[in-house]
Amino acid sequence: MTRKCAVVTFPGSNCDYDLYKAVQLVGGEAEFRWHRDTELGNVDAVLLPGGFSYGDYLRAGAIARFSPIMDAVTAFAERGGPVLGICNGFQILCEADLLPGALLRNRTVRFHSHDVYIRAENTDTLFTADLAAGEVLRVPIAHADGQYHADPETLAALEGQGRVAFRYSDRNGEITDAANPNGSVKNIAGILNARGNVLGMMPHPERAVEPVLGSTDGLGIFTSLLRSLAPAGSA
Amino acid sequence: MTDRSAEHSIHYEPGATAGTAATTVEPPAPGPRPGDPAVTPELVAAHGLSPDEYERILGILEREPTFTELGVFSAMWSEHCGYKNSKRLLKLLPTDAPWVIQGPGENAGVIEIDDTFALAFKIESHNHPSAVEPYQGAATGVGGILRDIFTMGARPVAVLDSLRFGDLDSGRVRYLLNGVVRGIGDYGNCVGIPNIGGEISFDRGYEGNPIVNAMCLGLMKKEDLIRGTASGTGNTLMAVGARTGRDGIHGATFASEELSEDSDEASRPQVQVGDPFTEKLLLEASLELIKSGHIVGIQDMGAAGLTSSASEMAGRGGSGVVFDTALVPVREPGMTPYEILLSESQERMLVVAERGHEDEVTGILEKWELEAAVIGHVTDDGRFRILEDGATVADIPALPLTTGCPTYEREGVESEEIRALRTEDLSEVLALSGDLTPELMKLVASPNIASKRWVYEQYDSTVRSSTVARPGGDAGVIRIRETKKGVAATTDCNGRYVYLSPRRGTHAAMAEAARNLVCVGAVPVAITNNLNFGNPLKAHIYYQFREAVLGMAEACEAFETPVTGGNVSFYNETDGVAIYPTPVIGMVGIVENVDRVMGQAFTTPGDQILLLGRNTRELGASELLYVLTGRVAGEPPAVDLLAERSLQNAVLGLIHEDLLHSAHDCSEGGLACALAESAIGSGEDPLGIDVELEDELPPAAVLFGEAQGRVVVSCAPERADSVQGVAERHGVPCQAIGTVGEHGGTFRIRALDSGVEVDLDTLTDSYFGALSDIMDRATGN
Amino acid sequence: MSSYRLEIRVTPRPGLLDPEGAAIQHALGSLGFHAVTDVRVGKAIYVDASAVSEGAALELGEAMCRRLLANPVTEDFEVSLHQPTGAEAS
Amino acid sequence: MSSYRLEIRVTPRPGLLDPEGAAIQHALGSLGFHAVTDVRVGKAIYVDASAVSEGAALELGEAMCRRLLANPVTEDFEVSLHQPTGAEAS
C-alpha cells in the first residue's frame, strides 16, 4: 500500500523540505520532484510548496506555472488526484487555472509573518476530514501577496458549493476584519476546486506540526490527506 | 561577450597562458594598458593610498604599479579589507576554546555542537550602502552574510539583524527604516532563511549614519566544512553565479570613507542591486558542489569582488593564481580588467575545482540555471597574476597583497566633552517619586522599548519549520532536526553606554547578550562582533575603539565565549560627526533540550515573581533620562563580570531543574519595563502583576534604572524556595517581589512611597502600538 | 527584420482595489500633494524585440501579455511602441 | 482648475541589474518568444490630479517623482499626460 506524496521543487521554492518532513511525520512517503521533470511517476498526491518560485518576479507563481512539471500536475488533477498548494503553491495553482481567482498584494502592502487563526469551513473534504466542523487552527502565515480576490460569480460559486475550505478568524472562530491579515475577500484563506481534489491555502500547516514549533494544529490537514489515500478499511 | 567567454572556456587549457610557464620562467612585467590612465600621485591619493603605503607598494613590486594593480592594492589595502587601523588591537581578543573549529580569518567562524554537527556564524555590516540606498543596501548586506556562511559548507538556518537609526520624528529616518526593513525582509524571506531576532534602537546619535548589521547562523555536518583556499597547482579557477557588471566598483574603499553631504550624488554608480532568487539558486548549487567533492575551495566575491576572493584564496593556500578577465562572464560589454577585478556585483562565487572536474561543476550549476566559467588556475609561484586576452595586466606577489597592508596603532585620548557628560548631575531625575505611571507609559511607548513587531513581522521567522523561539523574546532559538538540541542567538549593544564609557559599555553589551541567551536556556559558547565606529584617525575615536576591544576581550575571558570572527566598520561619520561607538555583540549558545526552552512571558496566575540580582541607584545613560530630558549623560550602569557569570549559571541551573515558568532579563527601561514585557507577553493573554519593592533606594532608579545583572523569573508558588536555594548556591541575590495576577487584570508595582499602576489593555496597546503608529504615518516607499 | 522597443503597461482592473496605489496616494497626501484624487500602480515593461513591422511588433507584445505578462483575472494591458514623451529625468 | 491623468513611468537606471527583467526575459524565451533581446521592468503610475494647466500638471508629476515616486539613486522617471495608445486589452 503506497501513500506516496510528490513534493514539487521549483527554482526558489523554500518550504519543499518542510512539506516533505510533514508528510513523513504523519506516516506518509514523500518524494521530491524537480520542476523540469515531465512526469510525476507513481504517486497518490501532489504537494506544491511555499517559497518564491522564480523570485515571485512579475507575479507570484506566474512563471512557475509554465514549468515542465505543471502539465503532469494538471493532468493528475484532472484525473481527480489530490493536489495541495500552500502559499506560493496556492499562487501557482491560481496562475495555472487549477483554482479560480488570484492573490493580490496584502492590503497593508507589507509582508506579514505571524500566527493566524483559521476556521475549517468544510470538513467533508480530502484535506479536512480529520478536523471537527468549525474547528479553529492556529498556523503561521508568511506572505506579501495573500489577498484572495475573485469576481462575484466565482465567489458565489465558491460559497454555494462549499468550496471555501478555510477562513481567517479570531481564536474563537469569529470571522472579523481584525482577524483578516491581508484583506482577502470574505476572509478566505483557502479554497477548493469544483471537484474538491485541489486545495490551495495561504497559511502554512506544515509549520505547525510539532509542539516544539508552538502548534500542532496543522497536523489534521496532513492526516486527512493521507487517510484519504489509504485503501478503504486500512486507516 | 557571453559566447566569447563560453568559447574560451571550452578551449581553455591550464598552461595555454603564461600561467604555468611562469612557475619556471619569470613572466614579463605588465606594461601600461592602452586606455588606462597613467598612475600619478593624484590618482594614488584618489585611491585612498598614503604616500608611504605607495612606497611600500613600489617596494613589493620593485616597479611602478599599473592602473589595474593600483586598483587592486587600493581595494586590498583599504580599511575594509586590510584592517589597517584595527588589526593590532583585534589580536588581543581571545579566539580559542576546545569547541572552536574555525576562528577568525575565514569567511565565518565555526564551533562544535556535538560529535556530528557544527555551527558556522558571522556578522557583517552594510552601513554605508544602506545610508545611500536603504533597500538595496540592506538587502545586499543580508546576501553577503548568507554567502559567507554557505561557502563554509553550512546551510544558513537563521538570520538576525542589528539596526540603529536617528530619532523617528525625522522623515528621512522613517524612510531609511522602512527601506532597510523591507530590504532585509525581501531578501531573507525570498531565500527562505528565518529571522529569529536582532535589535533596533533610535537615537539622534545615529541621525546621519544608520547602522545595518546582519548576522547569519549555518548548520553543517562537521565533515562538510570547506575553507576558502586555493590549493593544488593546476586546479581550475571558475567564476560561478551572476554575471559581473559595473556595480559597486570600489565599494570597499567607499566603505572606508566618511559620508558627506553629496554622498548620495557621488556614490550612485556604486549601488549594488541584490537578486535573492539567484542567491537561493547559488546557495543550493554551492552546497551541492561542496558535497560533490569536485571542488577544493569556494569563496564569495564580496567587498573588492574578484580581487579579494582570488588573492585571499591564494594567500590562505600559500599558492598563486592566474586568470584572464576576458573569460569572466560580464553583464555589460567593454568592461576593463580594472572594472572586472573590482566589481562588487552580487551573487557571485569563485570556485577552485579539481583539475579535470570542470564539467561536473558546470553541470551542477546548470541544474540550478546558473553559469560557470573557467577563468584560470592555481599556480605554485605565489603570485596574483591577471591577464586580459592573454596579456598580463597585473602581477603581484599574493602574500604581501593580502597580508602586507601596513597596520597602525594610533594614540587614543578620551574626549573631554564626553568625560564631562559622564559626571553630569542627574539628581532631578533620581528624585522623581510618587505616581510614576506617566513615566512608565512614556517608556513603554518609546520606540526603543516598545515592541519591535512592526519590524520583525515583516520577516519570515518560521520558514524551515525549525524555529523554537521567534523574535520577540530574549533570544531566538532554532532546533536541530533529528536531535533534541538547538542553537540560540542574540545581538546586543547599547551605544549610549559605550559612548559614555567604552570599556564598561562593551562589558554591558557582552553581559546582556549572555543574559539573553541564558534566559531562553542556552549556554553561551562564542561570539562574533561588528565594531561600528567613527574615523579611527581621530584620537578620541581610536580611544573608544581600543577601550571597546579591551572590554570585549575581558568579558570574553570571563564568560568563556571566544571570538570566532567579526567585522569592523569605521568612518561612520557625517560631516565630521561620528555615531555612538557601537560594538554589536552577536552571541550564540547551545540548547541541550529544546523542549525546555524558556519564554519571557508570565504564564500562570498566582505564580511567584522573583528578582535575581541586585537593584542599584543608577540612572546614567538610561532610556528614562533620554525620554524625559533628551539627555545622554551620567555613568552607564556598572558591570561585575564575575557576578554576571554567576547569574548566568544560576538561571541555567533553574531552567535545567525545570523550576521556572518564565525568565526575562532587565535591559533598557529597567525592572519596570522588564516586568511589563513579561506581563504583556504575546499580547494575547496579558496577565496582571502585583509587585512590592522594598529596596531603600530612589524609586525612579529601582523602577527604571538599568542596573546590570538582573533577571526576572516566575515559578509556581511551591517552587519559590527551591528557586531561592539554587540562587543561593550560585551566590546570586534573589528576592520574591510579588505575584502574577489575573488575565486582563491590573499592572501594579509599589516601590516605597512610589509606584506605577495601569490596566493591562492600556499598557499592551501602547507597547504594541507605538512603533506601528509612527511608521504607518511614514512616507517614503 | 528590424528591432523595436515595446512599452507594455499592465494595470490593475478598474474597480479592483489597488493597495499600492492607495498607499502612494496616502503618502503623497502627507507630503502635501493635496491636488491628487486617485493613484493606480501598474507595471511598465520594456521589451526589445525584432519583428518584420511595427504591426507585427505590437502583435507580438499583445501575445506576450495574453500568455504571461498580464493576469486576465485582475489586470488590463496596453502595448505601444516606446517613444519617450513628456519630461525626461535628468 | 481642471483635472488631468498623469502617466508616470519609473524605470531602473541603465546598467543597474534588473533581476525581474532578466527573469521575465528568460520566461518569454522558454515560452517561444525568441525574438526578445532585452526586458526591463519599471512601474507605471497613474495619478489623477487637478491643476491649472497641462504644464502645471506635468510639473506636479515631476515634483512627485523627485519627492517620492522615483528613487533618485536607482531609478529614472518620465512624466506624461495619459492618452491610451496602441492596442487596448479587450
Ligand SMILES: Nc1ncnc2c1ncn2[C@@H]1O[C@H](COP(=O)(O)OP(=O)(O)O)[C@@H](O)[C@H]1O
Ligand atoms: N531588527 C530586528 N529584527 C528582528 N527582531 C528584532 C529586531 N529588533 C528587535 N527585535 C526583537 O524584539 C525583541 C526586543 O528587542 P530588544 O529590546 O533588543 O530585546 P532585548 O532587550 O532582550 O535584547 C527581541 O526579541 C528582538 O529579537
Ligand SMILES: [Mg+2]
Ligand atoms: Mg533581553
